[in-house]
Amino acid sequence: MTTQKVSVGLWQKIRGSFATDLAMDLGTANTLIHARGRGIVVNEPSVVAVDQRTKKVVAIGTAAKQMYGKTPQDIVTIRPLKDGVIADFDAAKMMISGLIKKANIRSLFIKPKIIIGVPSGITQVERKAVIEAALETGMSAVYLVEEPMAAAIGTNMPIHESRANLIVDIGGGTTEVAIISMFATAYSESIRVAGDELDEAVVAYLRRGHGLDVGIFEAERIKIHIGSAFPLDTPLETEASGRDLVNGLPKRMIVTDTMIREAINEPIKAIVDSVHRSMNGISPEMAADVCSRGVVLAGGGALIRGLGKRLTGELGLPVYRSRDPLTSIVRGAGRVLEEFDTYKRVIVN
Numbered sequence: 001m002t003t004q005k006v007s008v009g010l011w012q013k014i015r016g017s018f019a020t021d022l023a024m025d026l027g028t029a030n031t032l033i034h035a036r037g038r039g040i041v042v043n044e045p046s047v048v049a050v051d052q053r054t055k056k057v058v059a060i061g062t063a064a065k066q067m068y069g070k071t072p073q074d075i076v077t078i079r080p081l082k083d084g085v086i087a088d089f090d091a092a093k094m095m096i097s098g099l100i101k102k103a104n105i106r107s108l109f110i111k112p113k114i115i116i117g118v119p120s121g122i123t124q125v126e127r128k129a130v131i132e133a134a135l136e137t138g139m140s141a142v143y144l145v146e147e148p149m150a151a152a153i154g155t156n157m158p159i160h161e162s163r164a165n166l167i168v169d170i171g172g173g174t175t176e177v178a179i180i181s182m183f184a185t186a187y188s189e190s191i192r193v194a195g196d197e198l199d200e201a202v203v204a205y206l207r208r209g210h211g212l213d214v215g216i217f218e219a220e221r222i223k224i225h226i227g228s229a230f231p232l233d234t235p236l237e238t239e240a241s242g243r244d245l246v247n248g249l250p251k252r253m254i255v256t257d258t259m260i261r262e263a264i265n266e267p268i269k270a271i272v273d274s275v276h277r278s279m280n281g282i283s284p285e286m287a288a289d290v291c292s293r294g295v296v297l298a299g300g301g302a303l304i305r306g307l308g309k310r311l312t313g314e315l316g317l318p319v320y321r322s323r324d325p326l327t328s329i330v331r332g333a334g335r336v337l338e339e340f341d342t343y344k345r346v347i348v349n
Contacts, residue, residue, distance in 0.1 A: 019112040019140075020105035023333035024096075025150070026116050026130065028081045029172025029195055029300065031061075031095070032327060033103045034334030040327060041103045046172075048095040049077045060098035069215055083192040084119040084147075084173035085126040086133060097137040111140035115337050115347075117329045119174045120146040121190025127349060144349045145336055147171065147329050148178035148188060151298040153343065154332030155322040159183055164282065164289035168275055169329065170301025172196050175271050177278045179286060183345050187281045191274050195301050197267040198223055205263035206240060212251055214242035223304075226257045229268045230306025230313070257305075268307070272314055279315070294318035298328035 023034040026046070033042035044061025051058050052074050059067060068077045080092035105112060114134055118127060127144060134142040151169040152159050159165055159180045169176040172195040178188040202219035206212040214222075218241060226236040236257040244251035275295065279287055295317050297308065303326075308319035322328045336343040 019110040020103075021112045021114065021337055022100070022103065022105065022139075023115040023330060023337040024117070024134075025147075025327075025330035025333060026081065026096070026118070027172055027329075028079070028084055028174075030326070031099055032330035033099060034330050034337065035103055035105055036337055039334070040330060042099050043327075044099060044102070046081055046095065047077055047079055048091050048098065049075055050091065050094065051075055057094050057098055060095055061102070065217065068217060082173060083196075084171060084190075084194075085122050086129045089129055089133060092129075093133045093136050096133055100137055111138055113141040113143065114139045115143045115145060115333045117147045117150040117333050118144050118348075119190045120148055120176050120178060120185070120188040121174070131349065142349075143336075143347045145333055145346050146176075146178070146185065146188070146348055147174075148176040149180060149185060149346050150330075150332035150336070151176070151322070151328040152178070152180050152296070152332065153335050153346070154328040154330070155296055155298055157296060163293070164286035165293065165296070166275075166278065166290045167296045167298060168271070168302075170194050170271060170297065170299040170304075171329075172300065175274060175299075175301065177274050179278060179282055179290070181286070183343075186286060187278055189274055189277060189281075191270060193267050193270040193274075194299075195220075195223075198227065198264045198301070198304075201264045201267055202227075202260060205259070206242070206255070207245065210253060211245045212240060212242045212253055213245050214240055218242060222255060222260060223264065226255070227260050227264060228257050228305035229261070229264070230309040231261070232257055232305060264304075268304075268310070271301070271307075272311060275311060276315060291317065294320055296320050296322055298322040298325045300326050 021036045025032040031046045035041045045065040047064040049058040049064040078091040080088045086092045131142045148169050152167045157165045165180045175194045179186045199219040225238045240255045311319045
């Protein structure tokens, strides 16, 4: 063993005694944090409530989400990320800082470093915003890894092999389709159609067709409870609550899985089309690998009922869902953190 390797190993041990490094999935819908040696320590909605008068944080995460649409004028609830990138820098900084505090990390003398998953299609300006927001919360260094790569690592796909691995990560703000081989991305596409667009489609459908105005989080609940991309063997229904657009009074109605499937058909079709395009953008050899190995779904959108059946029916490919798809990205980023020498080649900044 060389002196250099001994020195690096010794430094890592010393560093670990005084600072806890982190990995983060900074998502449009949810933010998850992995702490070195401890696993996932934070899993909260990406929402922050701020007092407009004092500019101080009132609540973060789940508590802030519960306030959404119910606060007095002086307090605003903000979702700092839109389409997978930072839309409100100050609010994002406050949210990241608050969630890192919830992680209860050790930071004595040495500032921790952090690895953050970002959409593959983000611009240099958007990358810079993520890095600056993290640095301003006290991080010593910020490393970025593309979300589909992190999801593939978190799903234990053999990305080191010279064979094509097709992953579809459906988050809150973006859907990432990537084909990965030998630690590199051979093809990628990021479309800003994902969970948020499904929720907005439910809102629009109920307003347009049934005169019912529901909030975005009520639409999300309906989608989770009965949403599907393919006809179900057992019909589902749930009660939707909102405001009657005609008389302005509170209103409830029963909605079925057939109604919601019709509501979300267009964004689902956009996701299917994106996967289809990926097959046109690769070599015949890679296409053969995908045909034999199939597609892996990750992210919260992977939980939509029947999505795998629809992809199989339209594309003729076997489809598998990641174990615990909601945590795929943060588990992958955490693995990059824990095994940095092995995975440092996937860092994009």
